[in-house]
Structure formats: structure tokens, C-alpha cells
Amino acid sequence: MNENPNLHLNQPIKRYMTGLDGLRAISVLAVIAYHLHLRWAEGGLLGVEIFFVLSGYLITDQILFEWRTRSGFSIVKFWIRRMRRLLPAMIFMLTAVALWLLITDFSRLQALGGHFVSSLFYVNNWYLIFHHVSYF
Structure with missing residues (x-):
């Protein structure tokens, strides 16, 4: 066998895990199925x-990696x-929805104005709480 056992020590550590992308995709599909009110997906909100x-794990990994390497x-x-x-991506989506509502239902666009602004600044959950709007 010609392979050097220490060869892998000089290669960068592969931190990307394809399985986590699969898990993310499954969880997104579960939420979509839940919102489509499919009977078999009643637990899709999980x-x-x-x-x-998963996001917490990946962000923590990113922070720890930066802490160690830098x-x-x-x-x-x-x-x-x-x-x-x-x-x-968020600005694109908010713009697309706003344009769609501008064309199809302007009164709805006016009613959702606060939602658009609070989403843009990552405080939509607080907006919903202060306006007593339930997610469910």
C-alpha cells in the first residue's frame, strides 16, 4: 500500500454535511404540507x-469555527x-408579494403594510405580539 497515513492531516476539514441539507428540505416540505392542510401532514408544523x-447548531458551529481559526x-x-x-432573498420576496397585491388587492396591501416593514427589520414576531395577532 502506497498511501501515506498522514496525508489527510494536511487537507482542510470538510465541514459541510449534505445530510443536513436533506433534513432542512424535509422540514420545509413538512411545513408547506401543513399549510396546504393535507390530512397526513398535521404534524408538519414540527x-x-x-x-x-438545525439553524442553531449550524450557527453555533460557524461561531466556534471562527473562534478557533481566527x-x-x-x-x-x-x-x-x-x-x-x-x-x-427577503427583499425580493417582499417586493414580489407587494407588487402582486398592488395589482390584485390594494386594500390588502395597505392592511399588511406593518407586516412588510416589521419583516424587513426582523421584528415581525414582536409586531404580531404587540398587535395581538395569533400565528394560529
Whole structure:
């Protein structure tokens, strides 16, 4: 056997786990099935909890990796990276929904204005709480 047993020590550690993407996809599909009121998916709302737990694990892993490799962690840089990744998709979706409502149901767009603004600033849950709106 010609293989050097120490060869793998010089290669970067692969941190990406494809199985976690599969689990995320399944949890998203479960939530969609729940919202479509499919009888067999009554527990589909558990997909939200799975997604949150998985996100917490991945974010913690990212923070610890940065802490070890850069001898510290910057919360500002962390939030900038998150915003660069998440805001474009959210802004696109909010714009698309607003345009759709502008064309099809302007009164609904006016009624949801606070939801759009609070979503943009990541405080929609607080908006719903202060306006006594139940998720269910």
C-alpha cells in the first residue's frame, strides 16, 4: 500500500454535511404540507422546530469555527454576513408579494403594510405580539 497515513492531516476539514441539507428540505416540505392542510401532514408544523434546532447548531458551529481559526469572534461581522446572505432573498420576496397585491388587492396591501416593514427589520414576531395577532 502506497498511501501515506498522514496525508489527510494536511487537507482542510470538510465541514459541510449534505445530510443536513436533506433534513432542512424535509422540514420545509413538512411545513408547506401543513399549510396546504393535507390530512397526513398535521404534524408538519414540527418542521419549524427542526429548522430552528438545525439553524442553531449550524450557527453555533460557524461561531466556534471562527473562534478557533481566527482567535476570536466578531458579532458585527457575523451579522453583516447574515444580512448579505438573507436580505436579498427577503427583499425580493417582499417586493414580489407587494407588487402582486398592488395589482390584485390594494386594500390588502395597505392592511399588511406593518407586516412588510416589521419583516424587513426582523421584528415581525414582536409586531404580531404587540398587535395581538395569533400565528394560529
